Amino acid sequence: MTNNQRAVPVTGTPREWTVRHGDRDDFAEAVRVVGSALLADDSPDIMLERMRPLHDAEGYERFLLAVDDREGGDQVVGSTNHFPFEMTLPGGPVPVAGVTGVGVWPTHRRQGVLASLMRRQLTEIHDAGVRYAALWASEGAIYGRFGYGPAATETSMTVRRPHTVLRADAPRDPHLRIVLSEPETVRADLARVHREEAAGRLGQFQRSQAWWDRQLADGPRQRGDKGPLMAVVVRDADGPRGYALYRTKGVWGEHGAQGEVHVREFTATTPTARVALLEHLFGRDLTATVEFVFLPTDTPIPHLVVDPQRLVTTPHTSLWIRLVDVPGALRERTYAVPFSTVVEVTDRHAPWNAGRWHVKADTDGARVEATEAAPDLSLDVSHLGAAHLGQVPLTGYLNAGLITEHTPGTVASLDTALHRVDAPLSGVVF
Structure with a gap:
C-alpha cells in the first residue's frame, strides 16, 4: 500500500x-x-x-x-x-x-x-x-443520520394529446433553426448549451467528457423497449440555444397510433428556444404521449400549454445536500435579506461543525463566528443541508418538533433569507 x-x-x-x-x-x-x-x-x-x-x-x-x-x-x-x-x-x-x-x-x-x-x-x-457533499438517496431513511438533508424536488411530467397544444401567445421566433440528429454529431452544441445552463442552475454540475459519454450512451440497456436516442437542437444566428434528448416508442391500439415520446433531458436558455423544442416534441407524428423525467419544479411548461390542469406531474426528491463545513458554507452563500442569529448545530459525524455559530448575513454573504451566546435556534446539520438550496423551508421541521426555536420568529426570518425563487435541478443520477 x-x-x-x-x-x-x-x-x-x-x-x-x-x-x-x-x-x-x-x-x-x-x-x-x-x-x-x-x-x-x-x-x-x-x-x-x-x-x-x-x-x-x-x-x-x-x-x-x-x-x-x-x-x-x-x-x-x-x-x-x-x-x-x-x-x-x-x-x-x-x-x-x-x-x-x-x-x-x-x-x-x-x-x-x-x-x-x-x-x-x-x-x-x-x-x-x-465544503459540501451531495448524493441521490436510494433509500431516504439512511442518509439523514449522516447529516444529509433532502434539499431538492424535481418533477416528472406526462402530457397526452390533445392537451399538447401550446398557447397562441407563447413566444415564437420564426428565424430559429431546428435540427434533429444523432447526439454524437451535435455533442459540441449540447455541451455548449449545458455549460451555460449549469453555470446558473442550482444543482447542476459541469460535465466532463466522461459524463457526456455516460449521458449519451445508447446501448440495449439504455434503450430498453424504445428507439435510439435522438437529439433535437434549436439554433439562432449566434449558435445553439436549447436541446432535448429523447427516445420514441411505437405503440398501436384500437384507435390507431398511440406512440410515446420519452424525454431524457430538456434544456433551453431562451423562452423562444423552449417553445420551439416543445412544439417539436409535441408535434411528432403517430404519438399520443410525451413524458419528461427530469424537470425543475418551476418549469414553465404548465404556463405554456392551453390547459395546464391536464398535465400529470409527479414530484420526487433528488439531491440530498450535506454541509461538510458549516461556517464556510454559510459564509459564501448568498441571502435574500439580511439577518443576524445564533444557531446551535449538532453534527454526530463531523464534530468540527458542532457548536454555536453567530451568523450575521447580508445579500452578499455572511460573517460566521463561534460563540458562547445563547442560541436562537437549535437544529441538526441535516436540517441546514435540506434548507441550503432555498427550496425546503425550515418551518416544516419546526412544526414537526424536530428543531427548537428559542427566540420566536427566528425560523421565519431564516426561511425568508434562505429562500430562492429559482428551483434546483440536478437531472442526472450519480
Missing part, C-alpha cells in the same frame, strides 16, 4: 472496521458489493463494464472500502466513492463531492460498516477543503 492507501481502523461504531483506500484493482469487488446492496438486475460483470469507463476517467483516489479482516482475510464488505464536481449552489459554482457507489454487503448491515465509511469520507472531504 502507498501512504495514501494506509489502512485506518475506525472505532466508535457497534463493531470496529478497517477502512482503506481502494484502487482500480479493487473496483470489481466494490461493484459486486454495491450491486448486491442495491438489488441490481445486471450481473457484476455487466455493471463493471458499464461503470468502469466513468471511474477510469474520474480516478480512484477518492474510492474507500470497508474490509472484514477478522479471520485473516480482506473481505470487502462496504464501499463508497465521490466525484469531484463543480456544482452551482447559492453563491455560485463551487467544488462539491458527489457521493456515489455506497453499499454494504447484506450480511454486514447494521453493524457500523456504513458509519465507518461515511465518517472517514467526510473527514477526507473536509481535509481537502471541500
Whole structure:
C-alpha cells in the first residue's frame, strides 16, 4: 500500500472496521458489493463494464472500502466513492463531492460498516477543503443520520394529446433553426448549451467528457423497449440555444397510433428556444404521449400549454445536500435579506461543525463566528443541508418538533433569507 492507501481502523461504531483506500484493482469487488446492496438486475460483470469507463476517467483516489479482516482475510464488505464536481449552489459554482457507489454487503448491515465509511469520507472531504457533499438517496431513511438533508424536488411530467397544444401567445421566433440528429454529431452544441445552463442552475454540475459519454450512451440497456436516442437542437444566428434528448416508442391500439415520446433531458436558455423544442416534441407524428423525467419544479411548461390542469406531474426528491463545513458554507452563500442569529448545530459525524455559530448575513454573504451566546435556534446539520438550496423551508421541521426555536420568529426570518425563487435541478443520477 502507498501512504495514501494506509489502512485506518475506525472505532466508535457497534463493531470496529478497517477502512482503506481502494484502487482500480479493487473496483470489481466494490461493484459486486454495491450491486448486491442495491438489488441490481445486471450481473457484476455487466455493471463493471458499464461503470468502469466513468471511474477510469474520474480516478480512484477518492474510492474507500470497508474490509472484514477478522479471520485473516480482506473481505470487502462496504464501499463508497465521490466525484469531484463543480456544482452551482447559492453563491455560485463551487467544488462539491458527489457521493456515489455506497453499499454494504447484506450480511454486514447494521453493524457500523456504513458509519465507518461515511465518517472517514467526510473527514477526507473536509481535509481537502471541500465544503459540501451531495448524493441521490436510494433509500431516504439512511442518509439523514449522516447529516444529509433532502434539499431538492424535481418533477416528472406526462402530457397526452390533445392537451399538447401550446398557447397562441407563447413566444415564437420564426428565424430559429431546428435540427434533429444523432447526439454524437451535435455533442459540441449540447455541451455548449449545458455549460451555460449549469453555470446558473442550482444543482447542476459541469460535465466532463466522461459524463457526456455516460449521458449519451445508447446501448440495449439504455434503450430498453424504445428507439435510439435522438437529439433535437434549436439554433439562432449566434449558435445553439436549447436541446432535448429523447427516445420514441411505437405503440398501436384500437384507435390507431398511440406512440410515446420519452424525454431524457430538456434544456433551453431562451423562452423562444423552449417553445420551439416543445412544439417539436409535441408535434411528432403517430404519438399520443410525451413524458419528461427530469424537470425543475418551476418549469414553465404548465404556463405554456392551453390547459395546464391536464398535465400529470409527479414530484420526487433528488439531491440530498450535506454541509461538510458549516461556517464556510454559510459564509459564501448568498441571502435574500439580511439577518443576524445564533444557531446551535449538532453534527454526530463531523464534530468540527458542532457548536454555536453567530451568523450575521447580508445579500452578499455572511460573517460566521463561534460563540458562547445563547442560541436562537437549535437544529441538526441535516436540517441546514435540506434548507441550503432555498427550496425546503425550515418551518416544516419546526412544526414537526424536530428543531427548537428559542427566540420566536427566528425560523421565519431564516426561511425568508434562505429562500430562492429559482428551483434546483440536478437531472442526472450519480
